[in-house]
Amino acid sequence: MKLANRYNRVNILTSIVVFAITGLIYYVVIHFILTEKLDRDLVVEENEIRQYVDTYHKLPLPASYLDQKIAYKNLSGHVPEREFLYTRYYNAKEQENEPGRSLITVVYLNGKAVEVTITKSRVESEDLVRIILLITIGITLILLLSLLLINRFVLNRLWRPFYAILNGMKSFEVARMDAIAHEDTRIDEFNELHQSVNAMAERVRRDYKELKSFTDNASHEMMTPLAVINSKLDSLLQTESFTAQQGELLADVYHATGRLSRLHQSLLLLAKIENNLIPDFQEIDLKEMVEVKGRQFQELFEKDGLSLTTDLQVVEIKMSRYLADILLNNLFSNGVRHNITGGYIRVELSSVALIMANSGKPGNIQSKIFDRFSKSADSEGMGLGLAISKQICNLYGFRISYQEENGEHIFAVYFGG
Numbered sequence: 001m002k003l004a005n006r007y008n009r010v011n012i013l014t015s016i017v018v019f020a021i022t023g024l025i026y027y028v029v030i031h032f033i034l035t036e037k038l039d040r041d042l043v044v045e046e047n048e049i050r051q052y053v054d055t056y057h058k059l060p061l062p063a064s065y066l067d068q069k070i071a072y073k074n075l076s077g078h079v080p081e082r083e084f085l086y087t088r089y090y091n092a093k094e095q096e097n098e099p100g101r102s103l104i105t106v107v108y109l110n111g112k113a114v115e116v117t118i119t120k121s122r123v124e125s126e127d128l129v130r131i132i133l134l135i136t137i138g139i140t141l142i143l144l145l146s147l148l149l150i151n152r153f154v155l156n157r158l159w160r161p162f163y164a165i166l167n168g169m170k171s172f173e174v175a176r177m178d179a180i181a182h183e184d185t186r187i188d189e190f191n192e193l194h195q196s197v198n199a200m201a202e203r204v205r206r207d208y209k210e211l212k213s214f215t216d217n218a219s220h221e222m223m224t225p226l227a228v229i230n231s232k233l234d235s236l237l238q239t240e241s242f243t244a245q246q247g248e249l250l251a252d253v254y255h256a257t258g259r260l261s262r263l264h265q266s267l268l269l270l271a272k273i274e275n276n277l278i279p280d281f282q283e284i285d286l287k288e289m290v291e292v293k294g295r296q297f298q299e300l301f302e303k304d305g306l307s308l309t310t311d312l313q314v315v316e317i318k319m320s321r322y323l324a325d326i327l328l329n330n331l332f333s334n335g336v337r338h339n340i341t342g343g344y345i346r347v348e349l350s351s352v353a354l355i356m357a358n359s360g361k362p363g364n365i366q367s368k369i370f371d372r373f374s375k376s377a378d379s380e381g382m383g384l385g386l387a388i389s390k391q392i393c394n395l396y397g398f399r400i401s402y403q404e405e406n407g408e409h410i411f412a413v414y415f416g417g
Contacts, residue, residue: 008151015147019140023133030132034125035101039084042103045070045118053107059114067124073115079106080115089121098123161185165194172201226261233257266384273323273391280320287312287349289321293328294347297336305342312349317415323392330385331356331411338409357410369402 045068052060063070069089082105089100099122106113161183168180180201182194233254242250272278294308301308317324335345335358343359370390393400399414 007155008148011151012144012148015144019144023136023140026136027129027133031129034129038101038120038122038125039103042084042101042118042120046103046105046116049116049118050107053109057109059107059109067121069117069119071117071119073117075106075113075115079113080104082106086122087119089119091121091123099126158187161187161190162193165190165197169197222264226257226264229257230254230261263384266388269326270384270388270391273388273395278320278323280322281318282321283316283318284321284324286315286317286324286354289324289328290347290349290354293325293332297332300336301345304336304339306336306339307344308347309344310347310349312347313351315349315351315354315415317396319396323395327389327392327413330389334385334411335409351415353415354413355410356412357408359407360409362404362407370400 049060049070052058059072060070062072067089082103085102085104087100087102088097090096091098100119101122102117102119105116105118107116108114164183165180168182172180180194180197182190185191233250237250237254290310290312294310298308300306332345335356338360339345339358340360346355346357348355348357370386390400392398393413399416401412401414403410
């Protein structure tokens with residue numbers, strides 16, 4: 001989830017909770033204030049009745065108005081306490097019961113207690129509270145909508161420089177000297193982030209140049225002594241006769257030197273692929289390359305009694321022909337090297353994937369098979385072929401996978417990533 005969306009969600013939820021709580025408190029307070037006002041009006045009516053009784057020594061006539069009603073009741077026993085009650089008020093004009101508020105009090109006339117009930121309608125108060133509540137809800141919804149729109153557009157615009165820097169970092173290539181682009185902004189944090197990112201990119205480029213220089217120099221310096229060793233060994237083998245033991249020792253040295261040379265070339269190729277230093281990029285016919293590679297390995301197939309079956313569709317992809325040849329060569333070599341006598345190799349090519357399956361001994365290295373120098377105990381390789389294949393696929397956004405099913409080893413290169 002993006003930071004802006006997370007912030008919007010938290011902000012909106014917090015605002016809804018705060019508005020709901022404050023709205024409830026506002027409703028209770030307004031309701032309390034209006035009830036208090038209604039009670040004061042009832043007390044005013046009570047005082048007027050008491051003054052009338054004190055002045056004229058009789059009760060006012062019972063009255064029934066649109067919003068007020070006064071009733072009397074003679075008391076002979078227990079005298080109730082003065083109290084305010086929520087009650088129902090019958091509106092004769094509307095002919096319906098309405099919410100009301102009553103004050104029950106006692107006045108004394110000629111030494112006798114008379115219960116006085118003063119009832120007022122609460123319709124106007126309830127309508128006022130309802131109107132205030134609706135206005136409050138409307139204002140709350142408008143504020144939430146405004147907050148949502150502000151967060152959606154204003155915050156997105158504020159975060160635009162950050163995403164520009166992020167996109168620049170995603171497309172950053174160490175071999176290029178371009179600075180990471182950004183949008184002009186008055187936000188200090190984004191300007192500081194851009195400066196820090198460019199400073200980091202400059203340090204990475206400087207380290208890359210030093211590493212590339214070291215790799216080139218080391219490669220050049222290693223190739224020279226390896227060539228000298230091979231040349232001297234060739235000359236030594238041609239100068240005089242050796243004993244069988246000396247010949248075996250020289251053969252071991254020759255074999256180790258060749259292995260060291262191939263290891264050097266493989267590591268150098270890995271470095272070039274990882275740093276995207278192979279500029280060859282063209283549209284190639286992968287079906288044709290698979291067919292050619294199959295013919296090149298035909299002698300090895302016949303030597304081990306392997307059968308090759310293919311199901312190839314015409315597929316054109318954009319990549320380096322040199323790296324495509326290395327990828328196919330590694331997959332075919334792996335299929336031959338880790339096969340069994342009289343086994344098979346099956347190749348399928350479609351617009352979705354290149355699948356190469358072969359018979360072989362069961363293994364248990366699925367999680368590390370693409371790691372460098374990862375190989376089985378009986379393998380004569382260096383353990384770099386599949387690592388190179390993995391790097392080639394990563395370079396072009398392909399995805400390579402391996403699985404073993406029923407004694408069949410299956411490698412799949414998915415062109416869509």
